[in-house]
Amino acid sequence: MSEQESDQTSRRGKTMSESDFEAVVLAAGQGTRMKSALPKVLHAIAGRPMVAWPIEAARQAGAKGVVVVVGHGREAVMEAVDARFETGVRSAVQEEQNGTGHALRCALPALEGFEGTVVIIYGDVPLMPASALTALLAARGSRPLALVTARIDDATGYGRILRDDEGRVVGIREHRDCSDSELAIDEMNPGIYAVDAAFLRAGLSRLEADNDQGELYLTDLVAMAAEEGGVGDVSWDIADLVGINDRWQLAMADDAMRTRILEGLARSGVTVRDPRSTWVGGDCEVGPDATLESGVVLRGKTVVGEGARIDVGCVLTDVTVAAGAWLKPYTVATESVIGEGAQTGPFSHLRPASVLGPDARVGNFVEMKKTTLGRGSKANHLAYLGDGVVGEGVNIGAGTIFCNYDGFRKHVTTLEDGAFIGSDSQLIAPVTVGAGAYVATGTTVTRDVPADALAVSRPRQKNKEGYASRLKARLKARS
Ligand code: UD1
Numbered sequence: 001m002s003e004q005e006s007d008q009t010s011r012r013g014k015t016m017s018e019s020d021f022e023a024v025v026l027a028a029g030q031g032t033r034m035k036s037a038l039p040k041v042l043h044a045i046a047g048r049p050m051v052a053w054p055i056e057a058a059r060q061a062g063a064k065g066v067v068v069v070v071g072h073g074r075e076a077v078m079e080a081v082d083a084r085f086e087t088g089v090r091s092a093v094q095e096e097q098n099g100t101g102h103a104l105r106c107a108l109p110a111l112e113g114f115e116g117t118v119v120i121i122y123g124d125v126p127l128m129p130a131s132a133l134t135a136l137l138a139a140r141g142s143r144p145l146a147l148v149t150a151r152i153d154d155a156t157g158y159g160r161i162l163r164d165d166e167g168r169v170v171g172i173r174e175h176r177d178c179s180d181s182e183l184a185i186d187e188m189n190p191g192i193y194a195v196d197a198a199f200l201r202a203g204l205s206r207l208e209a210d211n212d213q214g215e216l217y218l219t220d221l222v223a224m225a226a227e228e229g230g231v232g233d234v235s236w237d238i239a240d241l242v243g244i245n246d247r248w249q250l251a252m253a254d255d256a257m258r259t260r261i262l263e264g265l266a267r268s269g270v271t272v273r274d275p276r277s278t279w280v281g282g283d284c285e286v287g288p289d290a291t292l293e294s295g296v297v298l299r300g301k302t303v304v305g306e307g308a309r310i311d312v313g314c315v316l317t318d319v320t321v322a323a324g325a326w327l328k329p330y331t332v333a334t335e336s337v338i339g340e341g342a343q344t345g346p347f348s349h350l351r352p353a354s355v356l357g358p359d360a361r362v363g364n365f366v367e368m369k370k371t372t373l374g375r376g377s378k379a380n381h382l383a384y385l386g387d388g389v390v391g392e393g394v395n396i397g398a399g400t401i402f403c404n405y406d407g408f409r410k411h412v413t414t415l416e417d418g419a420f421i422g423s424d425s426q427l428i429a430p431v432t433v434g435a436g437a438y439v440a441t442g443t444t445v446t447r448d449v450p451a452d453a454l455a456v457s458r459p460r461q462k463n464k465e466g467y468a469s470r471l472k473a474r475l476k477a478r479s
């Protein structure tokens with residue numbers, strides 16, 4: 001992705017200019033109000049760690065690189081970030097959290113020699129779109145600093161935007177430092193800035209902790225910029241800029257992101273039957289003309305192909321569903337692949353490494369694990385298929401069990417093309433049933449079955465004429 005971007009950049013022959021920017025994402029705080037052992041910025045929004053969203057937005061807006069300032073839980077935070085972004089994201093450590101200005105000071109070594117614009121984003125603002133950054137960069141022009149502002153009904157806790165008589169931004173006052181008249185200001189600071197790198201370095205060196213918290217406030221740069229060239233500003237919808245401080249705000253933001261993702265899918269040609277009950281993670285893909293019925297949950301890197309039907313209550317985690325497949329209600333699948341035109345459910349359970357070939361089918365109460373079903377093979381009722389390799393056109397009868405585990409190790413059951421497994425059979429692995437062979441109902445298969453053979457291992461049936469009434473009479477006499 002980033003290789004591609006820089007590729008395009010060089011092809012356009014762009015050199016260092018105003019549009020060249022580095023982003024700094026502040027993520028060192030503890031997030032005490034989350035009441036969590038997990039660092040705040042690792043709590044998930046649409047299945048991605050919160051901090052991944054501003055990083056992604058910065059990259060989408062064209063950031064050359066992103067510096068994440070980490071402190072609390074920094075190993076965990078950087079591990080999560082590195083797992084997602086292979087290149088273009090580096091970290092800076094803020095050992096003690098002495099304020100947002102101090103956090104930026106800690107980021108400066110990572111920006112050494114950089115002369116363009118530094119875009120600063122707080123790591124707990126996951127809903128901010130890349131377009132807000134683009135607008136912000138435009139608003140800066142050649143001024144030392146620009147910021148995003150938003151109107152809000154209740155600005156409690158936020159920094160207030162101070163403007164002069166002509167409406168120019170002249171500073172930011174933190175809530176706890178506000179006078180009564182400043183508290184009445186309904187324009188707040190969401191914490192998104194674009195700053196000239198040279199101005200940033202000079203300004204940070206002049207910050208002082210003369211405020212209620214005794215911290216270095218990044219927001220004090222705004223008053224300095226107002227005196228030294230002016231402040232650009234862009235106002236934006238508060239709905240995109242909410243900061244996450246507690247779990248209810250987290251839930252609300254997660255819900256807003258869910259709606260946004262579903263709207264995007266619907267507008268790209270996916271039928272989303274019941275948006276209120278459907279949840280699709282930020283890393284999932286759904287092709288055109290696919291249908292998501294109510295209660296569907298798509299997690300991880302699930303991919304749903306064109307025209308596939310994901311019926312009511314399906315829960316898919318890291319699953320690939322090919323075009324035209326039909327997952328009937330309450331299919332639960334993890335790390336599995338469902339082939340073109342294949343069908344599952346209702347009530348199928350596909351555990352990791354289950355693979356359904358094209359047009360294969362598994363039905364109700366069939367559990368699969370690490371098993372491949374070839375093209376057109378079927379297990380329609382009540383089966384356990386673990387550690388299996390099943391060819392094409394195989395029929396697996398109701399109640400079939402692959403006995404894969406001997407208490408110590410797992411063993412493979414192989415069913416070659418066209419084999420027929422009668423109902424209520426047990427296959428004691430390791431075992432192979434040859435092509436076209438027939439396993440009679442109720443058979444316990446302990447040895448390989450040659451191709452085209454019949455395996456049967458059940459006692460021959462005896463019928464004793466008239467015995468039932470004699471038996472009943474005897475039992476009655478005893479009672
Ligand atoms: C800050 C702003 C305030 C703004 C609000 C928006 C300052 C001084 N105030 O206040 O004007 O309205 O955000 O939510 O900037 N962080 C660090 N290191 C630190 C302190 C903070 O990395 O030493 C990070 C936090 O992890 C967080 C972000 O900076 O991602 C904001 O910190 P927070 O403590 O929430 O700032 P607020 O007091 O809310």
Ligand code: CA
Pocket residue numbers: 124243244245
């Ligand atoms: Ca905050």
